[in-house]
Amino acid sequence: MAWVIDLDGVVWLTRDPIPGSADAVAELRAAGHEVVFVTNNAESRVSELEAKLAEAGIEAGGAVITSAQAAASVLDPGSTALACGGPGVVEALEARGITVRSEGPVDAVVVGFHHDFDYARLTAAHRAVWQGARLIGTNADPTLPTPEGPLPGAGSLLAAVATAAGVEPEVAGKPFPPMAALVRQLVGDGPHVMVGDRPSTDGLLAVELGARFGLVLSGTTDAGDLEGEEHAPDRVADDLAAMVAAELGG
Ligand SMILES: [Mg+2]
Incomplete structure (x- = not known):
């Protein structure tokens, strides 16, 4: 199984890493899961995003997909x-x-x-x-x-x-088919888990990929926004660390 993880609002919030994200990614890899990072950030070069991941304590592993790509x-x-x-x-x-x-x-x-x-x-x-x-x-x-x-x-x-x-x-980017096709090129058809902070992009990309959608509240969506959400997440957690703990814990 691969975990497809959004960057902004999940791994970091503008400049600041979100606490626990690096350990959560390490846990996923230790459990044998592939990890792919997907972002609608088209302004930065991939090397800049990889450097920012490294600063947050995360090895990108050649698995960053941007909406520019x-x-x-x-x-x-x-x-x-x-x-x-x-x-x-x-x-x-x-x-x-x-x-x-x-x-x-x-x-x-x-x-x-x-x-x-x-x-x-x-x-x-x-x-x-x-x-x-x-x-x-x-x-x-x-x-x-x-x-x-x-x-x-x-x-x-x-x-x-x-x-x-x-x-x-x-x-082309999240949640549209060209982005989904790039994810499939890297990790196949799944089943995957998509983790993001925006139902309108990350949630719909999960639908496009046939993946579980884990919504985290560390970015643009907070608990008050959830009512009446059209693309209901399979799980809601405060942040990536809590999401990984809950999913790996069964
Ligand atoms: Mg985001």
């Missing part, structure tokens, strides 16, 4: 793309053998979260789509949780491009 996976090697995103998007596209250009015409525009989104980048993305490029979003999360409250997320940037271009974007 999911977006790149829907494009053919040898094609061209405009990256309306951060370094993670550029890295994922180049790793797949896609030529990254700064303006159209291109085969696809890939939009991911980045801090330096502005009118010039919106215009370049819009023009490329208007010239015929596919519009692909790394993820559609409307907001990005921070300790100071939510900030506009990748979905907000994607909506700006989609609105200007008048098209419906394809979305």
Whole structure:
């Protein structure tokens, strides 16, 4: 069995590791479970996420999947793309053998979260789509949780491009099939356990994978949000440590 573990709100909260996560991952591996980390963070390079895991005391083991990789996976090697995103998007596209250009015409525009989104980048993305490029979003999360409250997320940037271009974007990250396909490539069909803090992305990815869904309350969802939840979790726990203890304990 593999454990598919979300990063933000599960392993860490913005900069801070969530206590007990490193020991929980070590316990899972000691019990013979494979561990895969999945994140809708498309801004960071994989090496940066691996370094952050190492800082939290967790060996990544080559098992970090980002929504930038999911977006790149829907494009053919040898094609061209405009990256309306951060370094993670550029890295994922180049790793797949896609030529990254700064303006159209291109085969696809890939939009991911980045801090330096502005009118010039919106215009370049819009023009490329208007010239015929596919519009692909790394993820559609409307907001990005921070300790100071939510900030506009990748979905907000994607909506700006989609609105200007008048098209419906394809979305690749959690909970959509391209992300699920990357998980299956790494750990097969399951049965798996998906642990995350957002029913709308992690819970639906669990459905897509046919996995158990373990909802943790260490991120964007708290106990007060649970009532009337459409995609009921198989188990709710305070954090990853409590989830692993409960699942391994039977
Ligand atoms: Mg999360």
